[in-house]
Amino acid sequence: MPNFYVINNPCAGGGEQSNIINDVKKMPNIVAWHDTKYRGHAVQLAKHFAKTLQDNKAVILVIGGDGSLHETLNGLLQASRAVAIPLAYIPTGSGNDFARGAHIGSASEALHHLKSVHQSQILTIGRIDGDIPRQTTKYFINSLGIGLDAAVVSLTNNSKLKHYLNAIGLGSMSYLPAILSAFTHQEAFQMTIINGDQYIQIPSAFLVALTNQPYFGGGIAILPGADLHETQLDIVIAAKMSFFKFLRMFAALKKDGSHLKFHTVHHIKLLPNAQIHVRNIQPSQIDGENLGIGTYEFTVNHQEYPFWL
Numbered sequence: 176m177p178n179f180y181v182i183n184n185p186c187a188g189g190g191e192q193s194n195i196i197n198d199v200k201k202m203p204n205i206v207a208w209h210d211t212k213y214r215g216h217a218v219q220l221a222k223h224f225a226k227t228l229q230d231n232k233a234v235i236l237v238i239g240g241d242g243s244l245h246e247t248l249n250g251l252l253q254a255s256r257a258v259a260i261p262l263a264y265i266p267t268g269s270g271n272d273f274a275r276g277a278h279i280g281s282a283s284e285a286l287h288h289l290k291s292v293h294q295s296q297i298l299t300i301g302r303i304d305g306d307i308p309r310q311t312t313k314y315f316i317n318s319l320g321i322g323l324d325a326a327v328v329s330l331t332n333n334s335k336l337k338h339y340l341n342a343i344g345l346g347s348m349s350y351l352p353a354i355l356s357a358f359t360h361q362e363a364f365q366m367t368i369i370n371g372d373q374y375i376q377i378p379s380a381f382l383v384a385l386t387n388q389p390y391f392g393g394g395i396a397i398l399p400g401a402d403l404h405e406t407q408l409d410i411v412i413a414a415k416m417s418f419f420k421f422l423r424m425f426a427a428l429k430k431d432g433s434h435l436k437f438h439t440v441h442h443i444k445l446l447p448n449a450q451i452h453v454r455n456i457q458p459s460q461i462d463g464e465n466l467g468i469g470t471y472e473f474t475v476n477h478q479e480y481p482f483w484l
């Protein structure tokens with residue numbers, strides 16, 4: 176039986192998950208419990224665990240949304256520990272895209288499933304090095320977006336509507352009004368991708384999603400065929416289009432994933448050390464968390480991480 180070291184975001188999903196929290200607390204193998212107290216706290220807690228834990232049965236159990244899982248993964252990897260500590264997860268956020276991609280279901284299903292896991296499994300995560308927009312290394316579990324989806328994340332995370340929709344169990348719907356608002360303000364921008372020996376120029380990018388799994392934005396299947404087990408990352412780029420065409424593309428995405436056949440949508444499988452350059456100032460998001468605005472010049476790679484799922 177693993178020893179669970181818990182990082183719980185009490186504010187995830189609007190803080191409406193007290194029943195699940197009580198059930199998790201009853202598990203006999205919880206050896207440490209930390210509630211996050213501020214944005215970024217999970218990074219510090221995870222880094223501390225990675226630097227100090229000497230328990231070879233340790234598993235870090237994250238309870239929260241994609242943002243808390245993202246922070247924990249980054250904290251664990253920033254500590255450069257020789258042997259990685261596996262990550263378990265119970266989704267209590269608003270969007271819960273990782274839970275969808277990993278097929279672990281709702282919080283109660285994930286808790287039920289967690290009790291039957293006996294070993295970790297290796298999943299792929301993304302790693303970016305460079306100016307994003309500041310010089311740094313970051314890891315993502317779901318996606319990194321530049322342009323429209325990042326503007327949507329920024330509007331959603333700052334909206335009161337998310338709070339109200341969370342309260343009535345419709346948190347994942349909170350992205351829809353933001354999509355409509357962001358569309359009217361988002362300008363097209365130029366980007367360059369160096370992928371192996373291919374030099375690809377996109378003159379009027381609008382939405383850029385570097386993705387590790389099918390979902391982003393609270394259940395939007397941007398790349399239906401993607402798989403967390405696949406040792407590869409993809410990039411989906413939508414060029415600027417009319418609002419009418421955007422609605423048609425969105426309808427195709429919702430219906431059967433045929434948005435990828437639109438000539439305004441590009442899908443590229445990324446090779447190791449792919450380089451992304453965006454010289455216009457744009458917003459960006461990583462796993463649903465705002466990264467701010469800036470220009471971009473970074474390298475993308477995939478790597479493995481053990482998950483207790």
Ligand SMILES: Nc1ncnc2c1ncn2[C@@H]1O[C@H](COP(=O)(O)OP(=O)(O)OP(=O)(O)O)[C@@H](O)[C@H]1O
Binds near residue numbers: 188462
């Ligand atoms: N005590 C806290 N007070 C305020 N913010 C917090 C606290 N603890 C964590 N956070 C921040 O809350 C943000 C959102 O967390 P999280 O992603 O877990 O939930 P969510 O946004 O509801 O879910 P999802 O990302 O799946 O939509 C993160 O940036 C995290 O750092």
